[in-house]
Amino acid sequence: MVTDVFVERLQAHLAQLNLHAESGKRVTAYKVALEVGLDPTYVTNIFRGRKNGTPETLKRLSNSRLLKLSYERLRSWQALNALEPEVLRTCIEELDALE
Numbered sequence: 001m002v003t004d005v006f007v008e009r010l011q012a013h014l015a016q017l018n019l020h021a022e023s024g025k026r027v028t029a030y031k032v033a034l035e036v037g038l039d040p041t042y043v044t045n046i047f048r049g050r051k052n053g054t055p056e057t058l059k060r061l062s063n064s065r066l067l068k069l070s071y072e073r074l075r076s077w078q079a080l081n082a083l084e085p086e087v088l089r090t091c092i093e094e095l096d097a098l099e
Helices: 004-017 029-036 040-047 055-062 071-082 085-098
Strands: none
Touching: 004 040, 004 071, 029 040, 029 055, 040 055, 055 071
């Protein structure tokens, strides 16, 4: 199962998008899947953390005008699932050193 960071960030993003939306205008995994031509069950499973989307799937999701998320943002949330906090801090330090 996918760890929580990806799902938490995605759910928070959806909540923000839907904050003032009328019930029929809410952004859902189902609507996003249809928009980008993916299987709705598969996308729902990604949104709920039951599946880990492939880079190709995330590229397609990033093309959603409803979702309004970049490929880089989606991949960064996925990457956060795989990195321990100390490793992430070290990566940031290394990136800072490169600049």
